[in-house]
Amino acid sequence: MRSHAALLAPLIILAQILTAPAAAALPRAASVPGGVALVALGPLAPGIPQPRAWLGEQAVLVAADHGQWVAIVGLALDTPVATHELRVVEASGEARSVHFPVVGKRYPEQRITLKDTRKVDLSASDLARVEGEMKTIQALKQHWRATPETDTDFVLPAEGRLTGRFGVRRYFNGEARSPHAGFDIAVPTGSPVKANARGTVLAIGDFFFNGKTVLVDHGNGLLSMYCHLDRIDVAPGDPVEKNQVVARSGMTGRATGPHLHWSVILNGAMVDPWLFVSPNVRTP
Ligand SMILES: [Zn+2]
Structure with a gap:
């Protein structure tokens, strides 16, 4: 029995x-x-x-x-x-x-002409600044905050035309640069930028290439980063809810026009943000 x-x-x-x-x-x-x-x-x-x-x-x-x-x-x-x-x-x-x-993937190429050559051929002082900022961002990417759960079902941070996909191999004025490690959405300066998911503001900054930037920590090694912002509306340590406006978009740093650059970082790696957006959402 x-x-x-x-x-x-x-x-x-x-x-x-x-x-x-x-x-x-x-x-x-x-x-x-x-x-x-x-x-x-x-x-x-x-x-x-x-x-x-x-x-x-x-x-x-x-x-x-x-x-x-x-x-x-x-x-x-x-x-x-x-x-x-x-x-x-x-x-x-x-x-x-x-x-x-892990299997291979060939990402497309993009050739970009920048009039402001200062952002392509860096002076010694700009180069020193960029190297320092890269170390700062590299350290932030490794951030780990243990949380009971992590929301990986993201909303788009802005609604606009998609102008730059992740992984595109870029050439600025004919010179090879690092591949595009994020997603570009064309939006007019001042458009709301929303948190993809609940989290905590990890850092804010104003960087040579990325311009005004907000990093949100979603927990357990998942971060999102919003760049080229015009205005930042949050401070480090602030809790944020999904869809909460954290900033206004702009074109600070190295940008050819107003847009939101959105990166997703998972276990220290920059990955394709589109993988985190529901397949029901159409490409903007
Ligand atoms: Zn971008």
Whole structure:
């Protein structure tokens, strides 16, 4: 005869799944440089906390989805096309490796002519400033704040025409520059810029290339960055809700016209923001 415990077990598992950290919608998987890999780590089990996972030294976001733990791994644009390894540590302390492939993607080219050559051929003092700012931004990208859950189902931060896709290999006045690590939305100066999801303002700044900038921390290594702003309406440490206006768009820094540059950073990697927007949203 079956014990009551055996009869209850499926209900307990169901309750665990229902109370596990919510993942309303995971980003779309694109296991390519600049994309996001979704790596299954195994089923949710009753009473067992979520495993933790690392890509090299970098902790990665883990979320529950359809009864599974899934690592949501940001892949930098310079990620080698190869099989990669996640180090997974269970709540019990047991460690294992999970492998996943990264396949190649060829991003389009774009040639841009800038009249202000000061923003292309940098003076020694500008170069020193840019190098300092790059270190600051690099440090901010590594930021990790543990939160019980992370909303990865983003709204667009502005409504306008899409003028620059992620990953485009850019040439300024014929010279190769770093690929476009974000998403450009053309909006008139003064347009509202909204937080993609709930979070905390990690930093604000005024940078040589990015202009006035807001970084929002969504938790567990997921950040969004809004650049070329005209005006910033938040301060570091401020909590922000999804859709909350954090700034007004502009064209500060290196910009050929008024637009919002939006970057998404996941486990320290700049990844394609479009993967975090519902497929029901049409390309602006
Ligand atoms: Zn841009």
